[in-house]
Amino acid sequence: VQQRKLVVGNWKMHGSLAANTALLNALRSAETGPAEVVVCPPFPYLAQAATLLAGSAIGLGAQNCGHEAGGAYTGEVAAAMLLEFGCRYVIVGHSERRADFGDDDARVARKVLLALEHGLTPILCIGESLAQQQAGETRAVLQRQLQAVLTHLEPARIEQLVIAYEPIWAIGTGLTATADYVADIAGYLHQLIAQAMGAADNRPAVRLLYGGSVNAASADWLRQLPDIAGVLVGGASLKADQFDAICQAF
Ligand code: PEP
Numbered sequence: 636v637q638q639r640k641l642v643v644g645n646w647k648m649h650g651s652l653a654a655n656t657a658l659l660n661a662l663r664s665a666e667t668g669p670a671e672v673v674v675c676p677p678f679p680y681l682a683q684a685a686t687l688l689a690g691s692a693i694g695l696g697a698q699n700c701g702h703e704a705g706g707a708y709t710g711e712v713a714a715a716m717l718l719e720f721g722c723r724y725v726i727v728g729h730s731e732r733r734a735d736f737g738d739d740d741a742r743v744a745r746k747v748l749l750a751l752e753h754g755l756t757p758i759l760c761i762g763e764s765l766a767q768q769q770a771g772e773t774r775a776v777l778q779r780q781l782q783a784v785l786t787h788l789e790p791a792r793i794e795q796l797v798i799a800y801e802p803i804w805a806i807g808t809g810l811t812a813t814a815d816y817v818a819d820i821a822g823y824l825h826q827l828i829a830q831a832m833g834a835a836d837n838r839p840a841v842r843l844l845y846g847g848s849v850n851a852a853s854a855d856w857l858r859q860l861p862d863i864a865g866v867l868v869g870g871a872s873l874k875a876d877q878f879d880a881i882c883q884a885f
C-alpha cells in the first residue's frame with residue numbers, strides 16, 4: 636500500500652504568541668509538498684494555531700491528553716477538548732512524558748483508547764533508552780511498549796494508529812540512528828504489528844514514523860526506507876526553514 640507520508644512537528648514547551656505567528660506564517664507561505672504535515676503546539680496555543688492555520692493544508696495535533704475522559708484531574712486536558720480546538724492528532728507516550736510524568740504502559744494504553752474513541756489519531760511513541768540498547772534489550776522493550784497498547788485494540792483500530800519509533804538516546808542529542816539500524820527496527824516493528832493484527836502482510840497499513848534529531852540531511856535518507864512513513868521532529872520543527880526542508884524531503 637502506498638501511504639501518504641506524514642511529518643509531525645512536536646514543539647514541546649516552546650513558543651509564544653509572537654513566535655508562533657512568525658513560524659506558522661512562514662510555514663503557510665512555504666511551498667507544500669506531497670506529505671501530510673502536522674504541528675503540535677503547547678495546549679494554550681492550540682486556538683491560536685487553529686486560527687493561523689485555517690484554510691491551510693497543515694494539520695493540528697496536541698502533545699498529550701488526559702488518561703480519563705473528564706473529571707477531577709487538575710492540570711489535565713481531555714481528548715474531547717482537543718477535538719473542539721481543531722486537533723486531529725495527539726502524541727501519546729512521548730519518552731519525556733514516560734520519564735517525567737508517570738505515563739507508564741497502562742496509562743499510555745488508556746490515552747490511546749480515549750484518543751481513538753474521540754476520533755483523534757494517536758501518535759504512539761515508543762523507544763529504548765541508551766542503557767537498554769547497550770544491554771541488548773531494545774527489541775524486548777519495544778515489544779512490551781507496543782503490546783501494552785495493541786492487546787486492547789481490534790485490527791481495524793490498530794490500523795488507525797500512527798506509531799513513532801524514537802530511540803531515547805537520539806532525542807534532542809544530535810545523534811541519529813543509522814539507516815541500517817532504523818530499517819532493522821522498523822522491519823521488526825512491522826512484524827509485531829502484523830502479528831497483533833493477524834495480518835499475513837508483513838507491512839500492514841500502519842504508519843510508522845522515526846524520530847530523534849531529524850534534520851534535512853537525515854530526512855533525505857529516512858524517506859528512502861520502505862518501512863518508514865514519515866518523521867516526528869522536535870527541535871528542527873521550531874525553525875521554519877529546517878522544518879520546511881524536512882517536509883519537502885517527504
Ligand atoms: C521529539 O521530541 O519527539 C524529538 C524527536 O525531538 P528531536 O527531534 O529534537 O530529537
